[in-house]
Amino acid sequence: QAVIEIKGLQKKYDDTVVLKDITEDVKQGEVICVIGPSGAGKSTFLRCLNLLEKPTKGQVLFEGTDLTTLNEKKINGLREKMGMVFQNFNLFPNMTVIENLKLAPKKVKSISDEEATKTAQDLLDKVGLLEKADVYPTSLSGGQQQRVAIARALAMNPEVMLFDEPTSALDPEMVGEVLKVMQDLANDGMTMVVVTHEMGFAKSVADKIWFMADGYIQESADPETFFSHP
Ligand code: ADP
Numbered sequence: 001q002a003v004i005e006i007k008g009l010q011k012k013y014d015d016t017v018v019l020k021d022i023t024e025d026v027k028q029g030e031v032i033c034v035i036g037p038s039g040a041g042k043s044t045f046l047r048c049l050n051l052l053e054k055p056t057k058g059q060v061l062f063e064g065t066d067l068t069t070l071n072e073k074k075i076n077g078l079r080e081k082m083g084m085v086f087q088n089f090n091l092f093p094n095m096t097v098i099e100n101l102k103l104a105p106k107k108v109k110s111i112s113d114e115e116a117t118k119t120a121q122d123l124l125d126k127v128g129l130l131e132k133a134d135v136y137p138t139s140l141s142g143g144q145q146q147r148v149a150i151a152r153a154l155a156m157n158p159e160v161m162l163f164d165e166p167t168s169a170l171d172p173e174m175v176g177e178v179l180k181v182m183q184d185l186a187n188d189g190m191t192m193v194v195v196t197h198e199m200g201f202a203k204s205v206a207d208k209i210w211f212m213a214d215g216y217i218q219e220s221a222d223p224e225t226f227f228s229h230p
């Protein structure tokens, strides 16, 4: 069962064609790692999946609904079901960790403060940061901030998680703790699309590798196949 269907996706900026013609599916529970050289269009591609970037041509269907035909309000509604994690965490610096997690659920869903707190605490526990609930993000390490960012995305109870180079801004010693949280999510059955340079993660966690270069997905293969050829 496809959660996301990408059909003939193209993205141009003025006369630069970044994505040329991409047709792929993301199935329920699949972990897809998008890899490829810098400038290949990976980040642009990921941002087209939740319409942070508007495709120039083609369709992106989320659970059967073509996002490219929707107005901004309806896109926002569906975007809530696609959690996104960025390279630079993007946490709200003037809110505590738990306030970061509670903000969107309280705003969008009609849930009580108690319920939002309970969910936030459960998620912080899951990423190993319950004891940091009441501190401000800037007092945390990069690895801790990124784990908070993942928990914050999960607080909306998304169907899919999109990761844009989630470990690229981290000191090397913090990469492992973030990848571990992502691996746990994958083991829980989360559908994930991960743009990454972490080949170890791609090899051991991905169900499928999409190799992107020159605006195309040049190869789509299981990791064993992908990493076995020269
Ligand atoms: P990757 O994530 O694979 O490194 P990107 O998607 O970030 O690649 O970028 C692909 C190409 O698209 C780059 O040449 C980049 O400069 C260009 N690009 C990305 N965003 C824009 C934009 N808003 N306007 C013009 N060009 C852009």
Ligand code: ADP
Residues within 6 Å of the ligand: 043, 087
């Ligand atoms: P990253 O590689 O972390 O995605 P980039 O430097 O590629 O960072 O892009 C940062 C921001 O700048 C993005 O919003 C992207 O769309 C925009 N951008 C990238 N390249 C260009 C460009 N050539 N012209 C205009 N905007 C760009």
